[in-house]
Amino acid sequence: MATATDHTRTPFAGPSLDEFEAARATVAAVAQPTPMETSRYLTDILGAPVVLKCENLQRTGSYKIRGAYNRMSKLTAEERARGVVAASAGNHAQGVAFAARELGIHATIFMPVGVAIPKFQATRAYGADVVLSGSIVDETLRAAADFAAETGAVLIPPFDHPDVVAGQGTLGLEILDEVPDVRTLVVPIGGGGLISGVASAVKQRAAREGREVRVIGVQAANAAAYPPSLAAGEPTDISLVATIADGIAVSRPGALNFQIIREAVDQVVTVSEDDIARAMVMLLERAKLVVEPAGAAGVAAILAGAIPADGTTVAILSGGNIDPLLMQRVISQGLAASDRYLKLTIQLPDRPGQLARIAEILAGVNANVVEVLHTRHGRGMQLSQVELDVSVETRGTDHRRHVIEALRAAGYDPVVDDE
Numbered sequence: 001m002a003t004a005t006d007h008t009r010t011p012f013a014g015p016s017l018d019e020f021e022a023a024r025a026t027v028a029a030v031a032q033p034t035p036m037e038t039s040r041y042l043t044d045i046l047g048a049p050v051v052l053k054c055e056n057l058q059r060t061g062s063y064k065i066r067g068a069y070n071r072m073s074k075l076t077a078e079e080r081a082r083g084v085v086a087a088s089a090g091n092h093a094q095g096v097a098f099a100a101r102e103l104g105i106h107a108t109i110f111m112p113v114g115v116a117i118p119k120f121q122a123t124r125a126y127g128a129d130v131v132l133s134g135s136i137v138d139e140t141l142r143a144a145a146d147f148a149a150e151t152g153a154v155l156i157p158p159f160d161h162p163d164v165v166a167g168q169g170t171l172g173l174e175i176l177d178e179v180p181d182v183r184t185l186v187v188p189i190g191g192g193g194l195i196s197g198v199a200s201a202v203k204q205r206a207a208r209e210g211r212e213v214r215v216i217g218v219q220a221a222n223a224a225a226y227p228p229s230l231a232a233g234e235p236t237d238i239s240l241v242a243t244i245a246d247g248i249a250v251s252r253p254g255a256l257n258f259q260i261i262r263e264a265v266d267q268v269v270t271v272s273e274d275d276i277a278r279a280m281v282m283l284l285e286r287a288k289l290v291v292e293p294a295g296a297a298g299v300a301a302i303l304a305g306a307i308p309a310d311g312t313t314v315a316i317l318s319g320g321n322i323d324p325l326l327m328q329r330v331i332s333q334g335l336a337a338s339d340r341y342l343k344l345t346i347q348l349p350d351r352p353g354q355l356a357r358i359a360e361i362l363a364g365v366n367a368n369v370v371e372v373l374h375t376r377h378g379r380g381m382q383l384s385q386v387e388l389d390v391s392v393e394t395r396g397t398d399h400r401r402h403v404i405e406a407l408r409a410a411g412y413d414p415v416v417d418d419e
Contacts, residue, residue, distance in 0.1 A: 010204060013259035014196065015166040017204040023070045023166035024173055030069050030102055031170070034058050036178045036314075041286045042302055048309040050302065051179055052283075055171065056291045056320030060122075062247075063171055063318050064095030064158075067193055070167030071156055072099050080105045085153040087111070087144035089137055090119040091247055091319050092158040097126035108153060110144040112137060116323035138251065159193025160254030169197030175314055176205055182213060183311025186298035188318050189217040189226055189268065190248030192257030198316070199264035214266045216307060218297040221270040223249040229258060230268065244330060245276055247294030247319055269307070274337035275300040280327075281334030283317070293330065295319040339397040342367070343417035346388045346407065350376065358388060358412070365406045367392040367399070 010016040015023070035054045042050035055063040072084060083106035086096040093109045100107035107128040111120060113135055124130050133143040148155040157164060171194070175182060185202060187195040199215040206213045219226055222243035229236040235253040243249050253261070261268075271279075276293050279300035283289045291299075298315035301307050322330075335341040348354040355374060362369055373389040394400040407414045 010200065011207075012200045012203070012263050014162050014200055014256055015169065017201065017208065019162075019166050020169045020173060020197075020201040020204070023163075024170040026070050026073050027066045027167055027170045030059065030099065031066050032057075032059055033174060033178075036175075037287060037289070039287060041282070042299065042315075046302055046307065046309050046313060049312045051182075051312065051314045052287060052289070052299070053171070053175055053314055053316045054289065056289060056295050056317045060091070060094040060098045060126075061319055061321040062091040062095065062295070063168060063194060063316075064091040065098055066095075066170050067159075067164035067167035067197070068092065068095035068156060069099040069102070070170075071161060071163040072096070072103055072105060074163055075105070075154060079154050082151070083108065083153045084156050085110070085144050085148050085151075086156045086158070087137065087141040088158060089115055089140070089246055090321055093119065093123045093128070093130075094126065094321070096156050097123045097128035101127045108147065110134075110140045110147065112140050116326070118323055119321060122321070137249075157254075159191035159196075160256050162256060164193055165197040165200070165256065165260070167197070168194045169201035171316070172198035172202040173205065175316075176202060176213075179312060179314055181312050182314050184214045184216065184307070184313040186216050186218060186301060186307055186313060186315040188245075188248050188294055188297040188316065189219045189261075190223075190294065191250040191254045192226070192261050193254065194316070194318060195265060196254075196257040196260035200260050203264050214310060215264065216301070217261065217265050217268040218301045218306075219268060219270050220245040220248055220276065220294075220297065221272050223251075224270045225251060225253050226258075226261065226268045227270065229253050230262060233262075234258070243293075244273055244326070244333075245293040245297060247292060248297065269301050271297055271300040271304055271306065274333065275304045277330050277334035278337045279303055279334075280330055281338065284331070289317065290320050290322065290327075291317045292319045292322040335393075339400045340394055341370075341391065342394050342400050342403060343389070343391045344404075344407070344414040345417070346390065346412050346414045348386050348388055348412075350384050350386045354386070355388065357410070358390065358407075361406050361410050362390075362392060362403065365399075365403050367394055367403045
């Protein structure tokens with residue numbers, strides 16, 4: 001293992017501590033030191049100090065610029081003349097496009113046909129040629145690889161390359177400098193580029209300093225390739241299920257990333273879609289931070305009780321690039337997951353005053369009505385009945401229960417939409 005007198009060797013696959021330090025000097029040309037924000041709200045929940053590493057405020061909106069720039073800075077003059085190509089639905093695309101512009105390299109970026117318009121526009125704005133190809137990222141990756149084979153452009157991988165890992169690991173060194181007493185790091189995982197770099201860099205430097213730092217990875221449950229891969233002892237393909245955390249939706253771990261994670265990461269946990277949506281709403285309300293679903297995975301794990309308290313904990317907010325339309329839907333889902341949005345269906349006698357009676361009951365328990373649908377047409381309804389769909393804002397689990405109980409006490413039988 002690396003020691004204070006010899007830290008040129010690494011106990012893990014991939015970059016040594018010296019290589020991470022060299023990458024940090026390189027990446028400093030483009031990556032800004034991002035803020036560290038203490039969260040009292042999360043501290044109270046975890047029972048230990050929680051600090052947020054705001055890489056959502058990084059240039060291009062995510063950490064991806066670190067690995068892309070470090071990899072591309074090592075290209076020879078001949079390779080730079082051939083240009084670069086990458087495939088991504090968002091953050092990697094913007095990181096490569098920005099790095100290429102800074103280094104004077106022509107970039108071609110392949111993106112899925114249904115990519116969010118803001119991500120498409122941002123990538124083009126950095127000067128890259130954008131090609132829409134494939135309906136899923138795997139198809140887009142194949143198109144980029146074919147383009148590289150045909151044209152000679154250098155393919156810049158999103159995570160599975162030592163130079164990319166070294167660039168992403170600079171974030172870990174930055175955290176150690178800014179929060180010297182950190183005991184636990186919570187990191188989102190997709191293919192594994194970020195956590196493999198951060199975990200390796202942090203573990204090597206901590207060992208040199210004679211201390212330990214725990215690293216916990218977080219995956220979306222609908223796209224969790226690492227738990228079965230770690231159980232099998234090798235990278236394993238999974239079938240992806242739709243997830244709002246598209247930035248970490250990868251069907252197979254990177255080969256190099258897996259080797260590092262198997263040795264350097266202490267634990268990998270998963271979070272649900274509701275957990276992620278709840279975390280995004282919390283970050284908006286409590287921290288005033290816009291964070292994309294993948295970037296909120298670490299906070300989601302803390303809120304879900306998946307992270308044990310053990311000293312100062314840093315959660316990496318890995319990105320903030322989100323389509324406003326998706327944000328609108330996620331906020332609604334997050335409010336519902338936090339028991340702050342309640343949708344009810346109530347069968348009412350078809351006679352005057354019933355709608356007013358429901359409104360009176362809801363007002364009496366301070367539930368704010370958001371939307372109402374009143375209809376005489378529906379399956380299973382009696383001719384003497386009408387159906388009322390009503391959506392209300394509530395203040396949490398206790399208030400939600402109070403609203404339902406008030407309606408039942410008045411003789412109604414509300415059906416809750418999510419039960």
